[in-house]
Amino acid sequence: MAITDKIYIKNHQQLVSQIETSFPKSAFSGATLDILFQGEGLAKLDDATQDRVLDFAEDFLDCDCQANPHCGCAEEKFVRYLLELREQGLGPDAIVDVMGDDYMLYAYPGDVLSFLDNSVRTLEAVETLADVEGHHDAAKQAQRLRGNLVR
Structure with missing residues (x-):
């Protein structure tokens, strides 16, 4: 199982209630990408959450593939992001903290390790x-x- 299958949306229930639509907790699930990053779902989020979601989209979903966001580029970029955090000397716990601060995402430190x-x-x-x-x-x-x- 890929690490991106083990990356989850922080405050998932809060986002579900804001959007008024159920979607998977997995950040890279096709349904999650569709609901959060296309039109109406994004517009329903509060400003702080919207900023983090837009940061995620800008950093990981920006590609020219016809199948975007389901092309695999986002997962590849996220793996690079995790490796770069490790190269900066961060351990698994710190990596989880940074991804939470940057993008409202979380993972279990053991999965990152x-x-x-x-x-x-x-x-x-x-x-x-x-x-x-x-x-x-x-x-x-x-x-x-x-x-x-x-x-």
Whole structure:
């Protein structure tokens, strides 16, 4: 299961009552993206919530794909966001706090830790395979990226 399947809307019930429409808690669910980011749903939110939702849309949903927001670009950008927070030295608890402050989202710190651990293991595998195949520049890049995540 992808980390983006484990990212949830903070104050979900409050948003449901503001919009007067039920939608999933999962931030990257198709129904959630449709309801929150298209027209009437967004207009019904209070100003503070609307600002956070618009920040999320601007940072993650801005792509030129015809299938936007269901193209996968948002999930890819969000994964990059999580990795960048880790590269800044934040641990799982702090990452959860930042995403809550930035976008009114939450995740369980254990899920974030598991995602980060899997990312490190994947980079280790890339590094090993690149070395075996003689792609030493790719191996060095994977090693550098892994080092940014484990410090």
